[in-house]
Amino acid sequence: MSGRRLEQQYLKLRHHFGSQAVMTTLQELADRLFCTRRHMRNLLTQMQALGWITWQAEPGRGHRSMLQLLRSEHQLLSDKADKLLDSGQFSEAINLLGEEKQLIAPLLRAKLGYSIRADHQVLRVPYYRTMPNLYPGTPLRRSELHLVRQIFSGLTRINEEKGEVEADLAHHWRMLDPLHWRFYLRPAIQFHDGRTLSAADVIASLNRCARLPLFSHIEQISEAGALSINIRLSEPDNRLPLLLTNIEAMILPADHDARSDFASMPVGTGPYLVAENDDWHLRLKAFDHYFGYRALLDEVEILMWPDLTSSSLPAAQKSAAPSPDPNRKEKAISAETATWLSSSLSDVDYAAGLAAGFTGKPSDEFREMFLERGGYFLLCDSRSPYWQNIEQRRWLRETLSPHSLLQQLVESIRHFWVPTGSLLPSWFHCMIPGESENPFTSEHVTTGQSAVAHKPDMPVLKLAYHEQHPEYDMLTRLMAQNLAEKGVRLEITELDYTDWANGNAEVDLWLGTVNFAVPEIWNVGVWLLGTPLLRHSVSGGDPLLLDDWLRSWRNESLSSEQLMRRITGSGWLQPLFHHWMRLKGPEQAKGIHLNNLGWFDFKSTWMEPE
Numbered sequence: 001m002s003g004r005r006l007e008q009q010y011l012k013l014r015h016h017f018g019s020q021a022v023m024t025t026l027q028e029l030a031d032r033l034f035c036t037r038r039h040m041r042n043l044l045t046q047m048q049a050l051g052w053i054t055w056q057a058e059p060g061r062g063h064r065s066m067l068q069l070l071r072s073e074h075q076l077l078s079d080k081a082d083k084l085l086d087s088g089q090f091s092e093a094i095n096l097l098g099e100e101k102q103l104i105a106p107l108l109r110a111k112l113g114y115s116i117r118a119d120h121q122v123l124r125v126p127y128y129r130t131m132p133n134l135y136p137g138t139p140l141r142r143s144e145l146h147l148v149r150q151i152f153s154g155l156t157r158i159n160e161e162k163g164e165v166e167a168d169l170a171h172h173w174r175m176l177d178p179l180h181w182r183f184y185l186r187p188a189i190q191f192h193d194g195r196t197l198s199a200a201d202v203i204a205s206l207n208r209c210a211r212l213p214l215f216s217h218i219e220q221i222s223e224a225g226a227l228s229i230n231i232r233l234s235e236p237d238n239r240l241p242l243l244l245t246n247i248e249a250m251i252l253p254a255d256h257d258a259r260s261d262f263a264s265m266p267v268g269t270g271p272y273l274v275a276e277n278d279d280w281h282l283r284l285k286a287f288d289h290y291f292g293y294r295a296l297l298d299e300v301e302i303l304m305w306p307d308l309t310s311s312s313l314p315a316a317q318k319s320a321a322p323s324p325d326p327n328r329k330e331k332a333i334s335a336e337t338a339t340w341l342s343s344s345l346s347d348v349d350y351a352a353g354l355a356a357g358f359t360g361k362p363s364d365e366f367r368e369m370f371l372e373r374g375g376y377f378l379l380c381d382s383r384s385p386y387w388q389n390i391e392q393r394r395w396l397r398e399t400l401s402p403h404s405l406l407q408q409l410v411e412s413i414r415h416f417w418v419p420t421g422s423l424l425p426s427w428f429h430c431m432i433p434g435e436s437e438n439p440f441t442s443e444h445v446t447t448g449q450s451a452v453a454h455k456p457d458m459p460v461l462k463l464a465y466h467e468q469h470p471e472y473d474m475l476t477r478l479m480a481q482n483l484a485e486k487g488v489r490l491e492i493t494e495l496d497y498t499d500w501a502n503g504n505a506e507v508d509l510w511l512g513t514v515n516f517a518v519p520e521i522w523n524v525g526v527w528l529l530g531t532p533l534l535r536h537s538v539s540g541g542d543p544l545l546l547d548d549w550l551r552s553w554r555n556e557s558l559s560s561e562q563l564m565r566r567i568t569g570s571g572w573l574q575p576l577f578h579h580w581m582r583l584k585g586p587e588q589a590k591g592i593h594l595n596n597l598g599w600f601d602f603k604s605t606w607m608e609p610e
Contacts, residue, residue, distance in 0.1 A: 006043065006046055006047070007076055009033055009043055010047055010052055010053075010069070010071075010076075011073060011076075012032065012033060013029070013032065013033070013067075013069055014069045014071075014072070014073070016032060017067065017069055018069070019068070019069060019070070019072070020068070021054070021066055021067070021068040022066070022067055022068070023064040023065070023066060023067075024064060024065065024067050025063070025064055025065065026040055026041060026044075026057070026065070029044070029067070051070065051071075052069065052070055052071045052076075053067060053068060053069055053070060054066070054067070054068040054070060055067055077096065077097060078106070078107060080096060081093040081094075081096050081097055081104070081107055082107050084096065085107055090276050090278070090280065090281055090283060091276060091278065093107070094278070094280060104280060108280070108281075108303050108305065112124050112125075112126055112303060112338055113338050113339075113586065114339075114586055114588065114589070114607050116607055116609055120298050120299075121296070121297050121298050121299070121606060121607045122297075122298060122299040122300075122301065123297055123299070123300050123301070123339060123589070123602075123605070123607065124300075124301040124302075124303055124339075125300070125301070125302050125303070125339045125340075125341070126302075126303050126305040126338070126340070126344060127143070127302050127303070127304060127305065127341070127344055128304075128305060128344050128345070128468070128470065129304065129468045130278075130279055130282075130304050131143065131144060131147065131264075131277065131282050131302065132263065132264050132277070133263045133264070134147055134148055134151060134263065134264065134266050134274065134277075135262060135263040135266060136148055136152055136247050136248060136250035136252065136266075137208060137209060137212075137247070137248045137250075138263070138498070139497055139498045139500075139501035139502065139532075140247065141466075141497055142343075142514075142515045142597045142598060143343070143597070143598070143599065145247055145517070145597055146595070146597040146598075146599040147282075147284075147599075148247055148250065148266075149247070149270070150270055150271060150272045150284065150601075150602050150603070151266055151268040151270045151272055151273070151274060151284070152250035152251065152252070152266070152268035152269065152270045153168045153169050153250065153251060153268065153269045153270050153291075154168050154169065154244055154245055154246075154249050154250050154251060155168060155169050155170040155173070155183050155185075155202065155241075155244045155249070155251065156168050156170060156173075156241045156242070156244045156245050157245055158245050158517070158518055158519065160517075160518045160595065160601075163518045163519040165241045165242050165245060168245075169185055169186060169189060169197065169202070169251055169269065169291075170183040170184055170185055170186070171184055171185070171186050172184045173241060175238075175240075176230075178233075178236040179219075179232060179233045179234070179235075179236060180230065180231075180232055180233070181230070181231045181233070181240055182224055182228060182229070182230050182231075183202075183228065183229050183231070184227060184228045185197070185199065185202065185227040185228060185229070186227075186291055187227055188291075189269055189291050190269065190289045190291075191253055191267050191268065191269055192267045192268060192269070192273035192274075192287055193253075193267050195253065197251070197269060198226075198254075199223045199225075199226060199227065199228070199229050200223070200254050201251055201252070201253055201254045202221075202229055202251055203221045203222070203223065203229060203254075204252070204254040205249070205250070205251045205252050205254075206218065206221045206229075206231070206249065207221055208252075209246075209248040209249050212248055212530065213529065213530055213535065213550060214243065214246070214248070214526060214529060214530040214550075215243070215248070215249070217233050217234045217235045217237060217554065218231060218232075218233060218234075219232045219233055219234045220232040235551070235554070235555075236555065237554055237555075238556070239522075239554075239556070242519075242522060246526060248530075250268070251268075251269065252266075252267075252268070253267055264277045265277055269290075269291070270287065270290070271286065271287055271290045271292065271293075271294070271295045271602070271603040272284040272285065272286060272287060272295060272300065272602060272603070273285055273287045275299075279304065280303070280304055281301055281302060281303050281304060282301070282302040282304075283299060283300075283301045283302075284299065284300045284301075284302075284602065285298070285299050286298050286299070286603075293603070295602060295603035295604075296591070296603060296604060296605060296606035297602050297603070297605050297606060297607075300602045305344075338584070338586070339583075339584065339585045339586065339589070339592075340583070340584040340585075341582075341583060341598055341599065342580070342581055342582035342583070342598065343470075343581075343598045344470075345470060346470035346471055346474065347413035347416050347417075347471065348410055348412075348413060348474065349470075350413075351410070351412040351413050352412075366582045366583065366584055367583050367584050367585050367592070367594075368582070368583045368593060368594040369580055369581065369582045369583070369594070370580070370581060370594065371418060371425050371578045371579075371580055371581075372515055372578050372579050372580070372581045372596070372598075373424055373425070373515060373516045373520045373596045374423055374424075374513065374514045374515035374516045374578075374596075375420055375423055375513065375514070375575055375576065375577050375578040375579065376471075376475070376511070376512070376513045376575070376576040376577045376579065377423065377511075377512055377513070377514070377573060377574060377575045377576055378396070378400065378509055378510065378511055378573075378574040378576060379509065379510040379512065379533065379534070379537055379538075379572065379573055379574070380393055380396065380508070380509060380537060380571065380572050380573075380574070381503075381507060381508055381509065381510065381536065381537050382536060382537040382539075382540050382541030382572065383506075383536070383537075383541065384507070384508035384509075385439075386439040386440070386461070386508055387439065387508070387571075387572075389437070390431075390432065390434065390570060390571055391434065391435050391436055391437035392436075392437050392438075392439040393431070393570070393571030393572065393574075394431060394434060394435070394436035394437070394571060395436040395437055395438050395439060396439075396509075396571070396574065397431055397436075397571060397574055398436055399482055399483060399486055400479050400482055400483075400574075400576075401419075402419035402420065402575075402576040402577055403419045404482065405419075405475070405478050405479070405482070405576070405577075406419050406577075408478045408481070408482075409474075409478070415580075416579060416580045417577045417578075417579060417580075418577060418578040418579075418580075419576070419577060420575050420576070420577060420578050421568060421575055422564060422568060422575055423514065423516070423524060423564065423575050424516070424520055424521070424524065425578055427561060427564065429564060429565050429568040429569065429575075430568065430569070431568065431569060431570075431571045431574075432569045432570070432571075438486070440459045440461075440486070440487065440488055458487055458488065458489050459487075459488055459489070460488070460489050460490075460491050461483060461488050461489070461490050461491065461508050461509065462491045462493060462506070462507040462508045462509070463476065463479070463490055463491070463492055463493070463507060463508065463509040463510070463511055464492075464493040464494070464495055464500060464505045464507040464509070464510055464511070465492070465493075465494060465495070465500065465510070465511040465512065466494070466495055466496065466497045466499075466500035466501075466512070467494050467495065467496055467497070468497075469513070471579075472511060475511065475576075476490065476492055476511065493505055493507055500512070500533065501531065501532060501533055502532045502533060503532055503533040503536045503537075510533060510537075512533075513579075514527055515596055515597050515598065516596060517595070517596050517597055518595075518596060520596065521559075521560045521561065522560065524560040524561075524563075524564055525553050525559075525560035525563060528560070528563055528564065528567065528573075529546070529549060529550050529553060529563075534573070537572050537573075538567045538572050538573055539572075540570065540572060549563060581594060581598050582594075583598075583600065585600075586607070588607045588608045588609075588610065589605060589606075589607055589608075590605070590606050590607070590608050591604045591605045591606055592605045
């Protein structure tokens, strides 16, 4: 009998008898389903094999037997969805649940960890938000930056162990003269959709990024042959191969902008392709035709779990949990089998042990842990009337001193936060010393101020941060306390990440965090000079000074460290904290190492079978 027909027969019995054990006869059951006793006996055998019923038959015609119907309609639905998830049919499982999508939560929890089936290795990682944008050249958060490098390739790439440029899509390159470079492409490279990479794809991608400030000196890109391109510059750049490792210079199909879903379902040439991406999960599959070494993990699934601390499930979800399958060899979720990234959870929730099933106890050792290369910062908006002289920016630094904020943190998490004056742990920078001046005294608050006061005697300071970050709410509450002591009310604006990264809001302050991939020093300069939000304000709103910095940085007469020293010295950018980044992975995971973006390289990670 087909599974659907058997399920219908079962539900008829369930609707009649309910979930309690009852005494009945084979004939009564056969009459209920309008079938023969022999067929009824076969149905009971099949249902019992599936774990749907308990049937204790008493021999002899007319003797009553015990029947208990164990599975509700919701549980049967979950069972089927669970089998679809096992076979990788995630969208089908979601569609099957229809209006019962809340049932997916317990199913997802059961899938976390890893599985090895017939040497097919799958690692599943919980994360607290979706990943709808994986489009190079658009504003990307640190997790997306990591994922994009798993999906796309550039002409060149960074060897993370050595911090050096190495070949990627281009197998060789040379400078023909200070303004003229040639790059030679590998032959027969395939995109994830099976199309062969051409010089036209490279030219279209580089012309796209040439509109950005960091690439503004790219004057012309032309085809020098079927597998080579020429790049002509308006000014010399000895570090052009390094520049082309940037995310913005990833190579896309020439028709990428004609693909309506390219942001969520991008097509690249990297070691992993995007198989599915929705509100519930992102599934990456190893690309068998990748031009480099084929990835060791066959699949990486990032399961969206907005509240990792909700370890207890509602009663309705518990009752709908899938039934145990004795033939399944999934690894039950536990702190020993789960992969956990510290960015998935606020420190307060972690220290309280609210997600110990994923993370282990706060006292447990981490697989890897280091102080982030980057950190949290405040940016004074140069368009605000409150920061027009350095004395006012010094007042802000004194009021929201990271050392003061640290003492206000919950004691159990203080050791995860390190106050700083710069954005790399090895650098020491501070504001130019001098007098401070409260910008909110009456002579400085003008009619045209950007903030509207809550009370006549209490001015308002507007701060913006981007949505979906586990620590911002905690930090801004502490800042609000300090400002209130100065008679200033803090007003928060939460933006989507694109608006935040582009500085699209009329506010006085910006709160953010940044992490620098290898090579860190180079990427500090890239971030300061290439990020629209930073470009609005780090020079005090002086575009000529910003252009001069970019030219000097490009010709290497101004280093990233010197640039950072100038910007922090002026107080426009005010670093706050470095944060300890942490990674936990299964004991069976080999080659898994925490990187500067808080993740790990998927293609070099593998699971050792037990």
